[in-house]
Amino acid sequence: MRLVRQALTAPVKLAMNVCAFFPKVDKLRLVELIWKIGREPEYARLYIGLTGHKKGIEAARELAEEVFRENPSDQVAGMMGALEFGEYNLGRAKNWLEKGKQCPEKNPESLLWLELNLADHLDEYDEQAVVTKILSRRDLSMNFTRSALAVQAEIFLRARNWDAADAVLERILRVEDVPALRWMKWTVAKARGDETEAQRQLNIASTKTHKAIPNIFLALGWYYLGDIENTRQYLAKAQRDGITKDRIIQINRELGAFLESDSFAGEKGEMAS
Amino acid sequence: MFFIVKVLFLLPGLVLGLTVHEASHALTAKWLGDGLSQRMGRISLNPLRHLSLWGTLALFVLGFGWGKPVPVNIYNFKRPKLDYLICSLAGPVSNVFLCVILLGVLYLKPGWWVEMVIAPMFLINAILAVVNLLPIPPLDGSKIWPCVIPGMRPVVSGKWSTLWVVVLIVGLYSGAIDKVILPTMSKMEQVMGSALLYSPRPKDFPEVLKAPQEAYDKNYYVNPYDVNRSNWCLRFRTDEPYPAHNLISFFEKNLIRHQFHPLAYQLSDPNKLADTHWQLEDMGDPNLGSWKKGWINNQGELIVVTIEYMPAVMGVIYIDLFKGIPETWYLIEYRNKHPEEFERSN
Numbered sequence: 001m002r003l004v005r006q007a008l009t010a011p012v013k014l015a016m017n018v019c020a021f022f023p024k025v026d027k028l029r030l031v032e033l034i035w036k037i038g039r040e041p042e043y044a045r046l047y048i049g050l051t052g053h054k055k056g057i058e059a060a061r062e063l064a065e066e067v068f069r070e071n072p073s074d075q076v077a078g079m080m081g082a083l084e085f086g087e088y089n090l091g092r093a094k095n096w097l098e099k100g101k102q103c104p105e106k107n108p109e110s111l112l113w114l115e116l117n118l119a120d121h122l123d124e125y126d127e128q129a130v131v132t133k134i135l136s137r138r139d140l141s142m143n144f145t146r147s148a149l150a151v152q153a154e155i156f157l158r159a160r161n162w163d164a165a166d167a168v169l170e171r172i173l174r175v176e177d178v179p180a181l182r183w184m185k186w187t188v189a190k191a192r193g194d195e196t197e198a199q200r201q202l203n204i205a206s207t208k209t210h211k212a213i214p215n216i217f218l219a220l221g222w223y224y225l226g227d228i229e230n231t232r233q234y235l236a237k238a239q240r241d242g243i244t245k246d247r248i249i250q251i252n253r254e255l256g257a258f259l260e261s262d263s264f265a266g267e268k269g270e271m272a273s
Numbered sequence: 274m275f276f277i278v279k280v281l282f283l284l285p286g287l288v289l290g291l292t293v294h295e296a297s298h299a300l301t302a303k304w305l306g307d308g309l310s311q312r313m314g315r316i317s318l319n320p321l322r323h324l325s326l327w328g329t330l331a332l333f334v335l336g337f338g339w340g341k342p343v344p345v346n347i348y349n350f351k352r353p354k355l356d357y358l359i360c361s362l363a364g365p366v367s368n369v370f371l372c373v374i375l376l377g378v379l380y381l382k383p384g385w386w387v388e389m390v391i392a393p394m395f396l397i398n399a400i401l402a403v404v405n406l407l408p409i410p411p412l413d414g415s416k417i418w419p420c421v422i423p424g425m426r427p428v429v430s431g432k433w434s435t436l437w438v439v440v441l442i443v444g445l446y447s448g449a450i451d452k453v454i455l456p457t458m459s460k461m462e463q464v465m466g467s468a469l470l471y472s473p474r475p476k477d478f479p480e481v482l483k484a485p486q487e488a489y490d491k492n493y494y495v496n497p498y499d500v501n502r503s504n505w506c507l508r509f510r511t512d513e514p515y516p517a518h519n520l521i522s523f524f525e526k527n528l529i530r531h532q533f534h535p536l537a538y539q540l541s542d543p544n545k546l547a548d549t550h551w552q553l554e555d556m557g558d559p560n561l562g563s564w565k566k567g568w569i570n571n572q573g574e575l576i577v578v579t580i581e582y583m584p585a586v587m588g589v590i591y592i593d594l595f596k597g598i599p600e601t602w603y604l605i606e607y608r609n610k611h612p613e614e615f616e617r618s619n
Binding site: 014017108138139140141142145146149171172173174175176177 | 345
């Protein structure tokens, strides 16, 4: 029966493949149709993701609850959790993660992403354990390993273990250039007192990322280096460039906490006056 | 019709080549420590796991196709650049390996029909090996060269991959890629020819049957198998219909100039049939399938030229020279019996 259903979806999948060449065509209807005929969790995930993108988080929530009630799937939970995390609804995202973990059938990749992101923001998850879990897997796609390595490097930076952080960063940068990681290389270079290398890393980051991005990451770098004054300055610059407080909290909760602290508010007051 | 037959002949070689190519990437990745391709079910000789929807459709629409790329996690490799290089090379190397096996089968002289299946498989696998070395994403060459060039990282930005596909298609249709492929293919055909097709031209063969220069320029070969059956035969590639036309025209003009007269013939006793049932000199369409034509001179030398070929694959021109008419043949000097029809048909 399942095979028959999936076979029936083939023409719609073909149509969706054709639509991939036309970005303006609304694919939501097609995905909905594929899901309703084939009942494949992968398409439920896609259906919820597209609904969230097109109709908003409320519509996605309603749909996810309905789909999950009938077909509990960790893929559905992972997608809805990611949408909630995108809105920084950590509680709801965590609920979806826990619901996903209860599902009988497991897609190895569907919940790891959410778990890695939540571990960065909620104390109840052990960030290092999640990173180790991902890095010990030899069958995940590159995105997971790259993200886990980046988080691992940040854990080392937080612990001021510059050499270990540098080794992890080099492991990534030997394979591919990720401009968003240059700030960590910059932090390591600064910690070692290598100004030339720090400037080189900054130049690369500046040319390849949005102008506001280096400021927020430099603020984070200064924060890990323990330089509160520079942290304040770069946070203020990032905010002037349009990075919102919510976004800063989402990028790094420690920086978010610093932003809400009295010391930052005091400095802002001084700057305003 | 010609195009569809061509594609159907290429399909087995392409399916075999792509399946082995992609499975080799997957298996090598696994050997080198990356289990992603195994989890995705790509270490398999089931073609359905490797054929992509668009790559297969493109075969029928554009005349070439591709498989689903094997996902690889380079971070799982101990020596990322070297291991990714090995993994990327595994696909083209597997096609070369298949070529060697297929060539070995051809050396065993399996017979004409098996050759007809094996020969395109050999050529398709050679094409897959060579084309994949071009440094254009998503081809393997785009992954191989960054691993070889010092200072480059194995993974380059993928945001231009769609543009590169367009470049690849333009390159294929503008003939730019042909400049790389055709000389290679010519060499491959020579390799295949040396295994299969070469035999010396019989010494006492009439000068009138000397092949045109074009035959040598375009790598036509003499087939040793058919020496018993025919005095001489030429093989030719049938990518395009015109080489057959040109050769027929060449032979015809040459033979008539040397006082050979066109014949009608058939394999059964013409005395048992009405004249109207006799086959005329053209049998079949030279663009599709087989075709025969006969000529005879005043000394009783009979020459029959037979063309048999599979569109898009390879064809053979058999040139039979008989001293006198074979017993099993009932040859009629057509011109003498039906002068008006002869004039009309010429």
